[in-house]
Amino acid sequence: MKSIIIASTSTLHGGSYLDYLLPTLQLHFKNCKNILFIPYARPSGVSHDDxxxxxxxxxxxxxxxxxxxxxxxxxxxxxxxAEGIFTGGGNTFLLVTQLYKNNVMQVLSETVKNGTPYLGTSAGSNICGLSMQTTNDMPIIYPPSFQTLGLIPFNLNPHYLDPDANSHHMGETRETRIKEFHAFNSIPVLGLREGSWLEVKGEKITLKGNLTARLFKQNETPAELETESDLSSLN
Amino acid sequence: MKSIIIASTSTLHGGSYLDYLLPTLQLHFKNCKNILFIPYARPSGVSHDDxxxxxxxxxxxxxxxxxxxxxxxxxxxxxxxAEGIFTGGGNTFLLVTQLYKNNVMQVLSETVKNGTPYLGTSAGSNICGLSMQTTNDMPIIYPPSFQTLGLIPFNLNPHYLDPDANSHHMGETRETRIKEFHAFNSIPVLGLREGSWLEVKGEKITLKGNLTARLFKQNETPAELETESDLSSLN
Structure with a gap:
């Protein structure tokens, strides 16, 4: 039975690394004395060891x-x-490239589908969807494919940001970018704000944290989902 | 002799499409009665016709x-x-995919290098660099390659945004993203703010507009370049 935590971010403003999630992770990994960390996304180019x-x-x-x-x-x-697996955030293009290069994309998907508890944050959450095509990251390396783990039947946009009404910047808003994705793709996209996460237990997918999440479906007006919403039938 | 305008954005806040550039474009395209428009980047999924x-x-x-x-x-x-060529903004992944799919990436590069006046804005500027790897866009489609026109010997980050000191958002700043690019690539990156453009005349590259631009080089502290700076020796 799948047992997965898919978090928008590792760190909240003013908090320390993973602190807001620790009570959840204590339960999630309660049967693990050791977990495997996948550091491939290397935020700011940090080394795997660091x-x-x-x-x-x-x-x-x-x-x-x-x-x-x-x-x-x-x-x-x-x-x-592994008893449990955690994939950290960073650059999704780099993470996906390394997963393919090391020939572990498929085995990671199968292992987590078979029940090994998994935690993803940011880029490590992005790869839980059907593809990495709704990442916010810069394409610093060319991956062999944009297909990812497919642990859930839709895509994610972690660190989801609402448009800033006071901004004079003319670059695309996050919502515009996702709209462009939907001009060519029919996969639903869940905009997961910092502090939100998805809990996957078997086939049940539940929105957790204190915030609403923004759901984008092709040719539909985006919708705000309350926390504890059941996303199991979304596909 | 190359004759190129590479603009950060088509539109300034409160302005209309291309208005701030029109005096420049009147000179730039002074020998053109007709120009060819490349609408492949399709901002917000707009049709080629529209x-x-x-x-x-x-x-x-x-x-x-x-x-x-x-x-x-x-x-x-x-x-x-064509007498002159303009590539508009939108999604760089889509633009690059279409240029390759229609087999025109190389001919476009050669034609502009041979002197046909060119204008790029946003995504249409991104492709003037060596690669599209410093775009801000979402990977809504998988391009055959990230290599682009190579009209200038460095990369661009259009719509460059300074970090917002008041933000509580934990997603990467633009500077962090470019730093991640430089963890794996040695190509210099010019952060071009909205309202700035590059003028390329032959081998001479000059920063235009009223703003400074931010230059990122691998393993160096970023530098602010004054308008009218000569970027010809940057590579």
Missing amino acids: YTKKAAEAFALINIKVKGIHEFENPAEAIKT | YTKKAAEAFALINIKVKGIHEFENPAEAIKT
Whole structure:
């Protein structure tokens, strides 16, 4: 049975890394003494080691040990045998490229579908959707494909931002960008604000946190979903 | 001799389409009665016809007729025989995909290098660099390559935005994104604010408009360049 936490962000303004999620993660990973960390997204270009250290420090607060996938000789085997898995944020193009390059995109999808508890934040959440095509990230590297894990039957836009009515900037708003996606794709997109997450238990998908989320469907007016909304039938 | 205008944006806040650039364009296209418009980037998913009409309305003010590349049976021939060329903004992933799909990326590069006057705005400016890897756009479609026209020896970030010190949003700033690009790429990146443009005359590249531009080089502190700065030696 799938057991997944898909969070918009790792860190809230004024908070520390993962702190707002720790009570949730303590329950989510209650059967894990060790988890596997996938640091491939490398925020700001940080090294795999330094990024893993940061994750380990947060998980130490709930008595869980963390080891980076780059420390294993066989990354596919590391995924298959993990007690739990966490993919951190950073650049989604880089993350997806590395997952393909190391030949673990499919095994990661299968392993999580088979029940290994998974946590994603930001880029690590983006890849839970059908494709990475609604990421906010810069295409700093050319991935072999935009297809991702498909753990949920729609796409995500993490760090969702409402348009700023006072802005004089003429670049596209997030809503305009998602509208452009829907000019060519029919996959629904959930704009997940910072502080929101999805809880996936088996086939049940529930919106968590204190905020509403914004749902975009092709040829429909966007809708605000209340927290605790059931998204299981969205596809 | 190259003759190119590379603008951050088509439209300034409170202004109308291209209005702030019209005096410049009147000189730039002074030998053109007709120009070819490339509407492939389709902002907000607008049709090629509607987008071309918008460009035609602006250019009518300086007595230049506009025809869309999609109106020609042979797009490569349309580029080769154009008096002048304008590529409008929108989604860079879509623009680049269409340029490759219609087999005109190379002929467009060669034609502009050979002296056909060119105007790019936003996505149409992004493609003037070595690659589209510093675009702000959403990857709504998978292009065959991220390589672009290479009309200038560096990359651009149009609609460049300074970090907002008052923001509580935890998504990456533009500067952080460009830093991530430089973790894996050595190409310089020029952050071009709305209202700035580059003028390319032969091998001379000059920053125009009233604003400074922000220059990012790998392993260097970003620098502010004054208007009228000469960027010819940047590579």
